[in-house]
Amino acid sequence: MSTTTVTSPIIVALDNTTYNDALRLADTLDPALCRLKVGKEMFTRCGPQIVKELHSRGFEVFLDLKFHDIPNTTAQAVLAAAELGVWMVNVHATAGEQAMSLAKQRLVDGGYDTLLIAVTVLTSMGADTLPSIGVQGTLDEHVQRLALLTKQSGLDGVVCSAKEAKALKTLCGQDFKLITPGIRLPEDSSDDQKRICTPADAMHDGSDYLVIGRSITTAADPAAKLQTILATLDGQ
Numbered sequence: 061m062s063t064t065t066v067t068s069p070i071i072v073a074l075d076n077t078t079y080n081d082a083l084r085l086a087d088t089l090d091p092a093l094c095r096l097k098v099g100k101e102m103f104t105r106c107g108p109q110i111v112k113e114l115h116s117r118g119f120e121v122f123l124d125l126k127f128h129d130i131p132n133t134t135a136q137a138v139l140a141a142a143e144l145g146v147w148m149v150n151v152h153a154t155a156g157e158q159a160m161s162l163a164k165q166r167l168v169d170g171g172y173d174t175l176l177i178a179v180t181v182l183t184s185m186g187a188d189t190l191p192s193i194g195v196q197g198t199l200d201e202h203v204q205r206l207a208l209l210t211k212q213s214g215l216d217g218v219v220c221s222a223k224e225a226k227a228l229k230t231l232c233g234q235d236f237k238l239i240t241p242g243i244r245l246p247e248d249s250s251d252d253q254k255r256i257c258t259p260a261d262a263m264h265d266g267s268d269y270l271v272i273g274r275s276i277t278t279a280a281d282p283a284a285k286l287q288t289i290l291a292t293l294d295g296q
């Protein structure tokens with residue numbers, strides 16, 4: 061298990077890659093300068109072995125499987141993630157209070173300190189997306205409603221856009237962790253992300269952790285791009 065002290069808020073998302081290429085990329089990165097995120101694509105393709113390999117290289121791993129199921133299934137999946145030794149795991153807040161609080165309880169009962177967070181509204185969604193999935197009201201209201209539900213369920217924080225960070229810190233408190241994907245430098249393509257923010261603005265507004273995938277992983281030199289991004293955070 062990892063003993064590296066991580067000095068950076070950046071979590072690099074390992075997507076669009078194979079087992080061997082993901083490990084090759086990991087070997088170019090310093091576990092003191094970033095954590096790594098294993099998502100649905102990587103985990104479906106490679107299984108728990110990829111997590112074990114990243115741990116053996118000293119990385120803390122965010123297992124981003126966004127569980128969304130009935131309470132017992134959600135909680136047992138979260139427990140299985142904790143048994144893998146991951147640093148952080150997540151569920152969808154729309155799984156509801158019962159699923160979230162049961163998942164947290166199973167972690168506590170098992171003596172795990174794995175962080176448990178919930179996704180509010182995916183950063184690929186914009187205000188125009190919500191009516192089509194039957195959500196009334198504004199996007200900000202919906203994010204805030206789900207963040208409060210997550211906090212009331214005893215979880216450690218939420219996934220949201222950095223654009224919502226200021227309001228959520230006020231609403232949920234400074235200790236409630238905000239994990240923000242949709243991070244882009246001004247010169248980057250936004251790809252399929254709608255609610256994007258620069259790393260510096262995200263940190264300034266209260267993000268605790270920045271999830272960054274393609275901006276780093278598709279760079280000619282991912283380690284150098286990580287350093288460039290970290291340099292934009294100097295003094296924050």
Ligand SMILES: O=c1ccn([C@@H]2O[C@H](COP(=O)(O)O)[C@@H](O)[C@H]2O)c(=O)[nH]1
Binds near residue numbers: 182241251274
């Ligand atoms: O709301 C969400 C929740 C999760 N993600 C994940 O973060 C990364 C972002 O990758 P980029 O290449 O930097 O866009 C990706 O793994 C998503 O599954 C998210 O983007 N938004």
